[in-house]
Amino acid sequence: PSKPRPQIIFVIGGPGSGKGTQTSKMARHYNYESISVGEILRNQLLHHAPSDRKWELIAQIIANGELAPQDTTIEELKHQFIKRQGAEGFIVDGFPREISQAFTFEEQIGSPDLVVLLACSNQQLRQRLEKRAALQGRPDDNAHAIERRLETFKQNITLIAKYYQERGLIVRIDAERDEDEIFADIRAVVLERLF
Ligand code: UP5
Numbered sequence: 196p197s198k199p200r201p202q203i204i205f206v207i208g209g210p211g212s213g214k215g216t217q218t219s220k221m222a223r224h225y226n227y228e229s230i231s232v233g234e235i236l237r238n239q240l241l242h243h244a245p246s247d248r249k250w251e252l253i254a255q256i257i258a259n260g261e262l263a264p265q266d267t268t269i270e271e272l273k274h275q276f277i278k279r280q281g282a283e284g285f286i287v288d289g290f291p292r293e294i295s296q297a298f299t300f301e302e303q304i305g306s307p308d309l310v311v312l313l314a315c316s317n318q319q320l321r322q323r324l325e326k327r328a329a330l331q332g333r334p335d336d337n338a339h340a341i342e343r344r345l346e347t348f349k350q351n352i353t354l355i356a357k358y359y360q361e362r363g364l365i366v367r368i369d370a371e372r373d374e375d376e377i378f379a380d381i382r383a384v385v386l387e388r389l390f
């Protein structure tokens with residue numbers, strides 16, 4: 196019998212909502228591959244010379260809290276799926292960021308089986324990112340970029356959530372709690388929906 200196709204779970208939410216934190220927990224727990232589009236883009240920036248115009252522009256976009264060009268994002272994502280083919284499942288952290296990305300992913304890779312939306316107030320998101328900024332300092336964890344990231348998220352989430360809601364794929368999780376409580380809810384949802 197042919198192998199069932201891999202499960203694809205999207206984890207979306209505002210900046211600082213815990214996408215990275217929960218994606219790592221999920222990938223470990225289910226032995227799925229995790230793919231963080233933001234991290235891939237940040238990594239690429241380190242591997243291209245400052246004279247590379249395309250990546251120089253993307254560095255500016257990210258530092259401003261806006262969205263990288265869709266073609267680049269999808270190409271990077273596709274590359275990761277190909278590189279890790281054979282995985283039983285994928286947890287995708289921080290994608291899609293706009294509705295057209297959702298459509299393109301579906302055309303070129305496939306449909307997600309579940310979309311986890313981590314819901315958190317802007318006030319809580321700001322607090323978490325400011326705290327992280329003081330400790331680590333990601334280039335986009337400054338006051339200006341944080342506000343732009345919040346706005347970019349707000350502009351796009353309504354259509355994305357509506358689209359997956361209509362197809363019964365999205366589950367909204369209260370992400371303003373302890374990491375482990377959130378993860379317990381996610382496990383319950385995954386168990387109910389996918390296993
Ligand atoms: N933390 C986590 N969970 C907590 C909890 N329950 N209670 C208290 N604290 C909690 O967590 C953020 C911080 O909060 C950490 O310090 C953590 O310990 C703490 P994290 O798990 O990192 O949250 P996450 O949602 O991953 O936050 P992140 O800052 O990574 O979100 P962004 O959406 O801003 O970042 P991302 O890397 O996804 O994207 C960065 C940029 O890349 C985008 O702005 C955009 O410019 C670009 N991009 C694209 O253009 N296209 C894409 O498709 C993806 C990215």
Ligand code: MG
Pocket residue numbers: 214215216231233288289
């Ligand atoms: Mg993250």
